Amino acid sequence: MVADYLRYLNWEPDDDFPTSLRLRQYPESVPVVIDPRFGQGRPVVAANRVAVKAITDLWEAGESVEGIAYDFDMTPEQVDALCRAVVRLAA
Numbered sequence: 001m002v003a004d005y006l007r008y009l010n011w012e013p014d015d016d017f018p019t020s021l022r023l024r025q026y027p028e029s030v031p032v033v034i035d036p037r038f039g040q041g042r043p044v045v046a047a048n049r050v051a052v053k054a055i056t057d058l059w060e061a062g063e064s065v066e067g068i069a070y071d072f073d074m075t076p077e078q079v080d081a082l083c084r085a086v087v088r089l090a091a
Contacts, residue, residue, distance in 0.1 A: 022046070025089060027081045030074070045082070048073055052086065059083045 009018035010033065020035035023043055031046040038049040045052065050072050058068050059079070069076045 020046070026052075026085050030078045030082045030085075032082070045072070045074070052082065055079065056083055056086045 008022045008024060010020045010022065011017075012019050019037070020033040023032045023034065026032035026043070032043045032052055033046045034041060034043055035046075035049070038044050039051050043052040044050060045055070055068055055072060058071075059065070065076045065079045065083075068074070069079045072079075
């Protein structure tokens with residue numbers, strides 16, 4: 001049972017402690033992690049270390065998905081999937 005959860009931990013080579021935890025409630029197309037080195041313990045996009053809240057705040061303010069994707073080096077599909085996941089989690 002524990003092995004199922006260990007697969008969500010990310011490890012650096014030659015380190016005894018995990019560096020981040022992938023949050024499985026977000027889509028696999030946009031891996032979101034909690035990494036104590038980035039985001040002060042808040043969820044961040046694994047690829048660019050941008051806080052999920054920063055992305056969704058822009059989206060909620062009416063910024064276009066394409067504009068957000070450009071700003072954070074993501075695809076519009078990734079931004080859309082991330083924002084939809086956040087809305088689903090909030091419901």
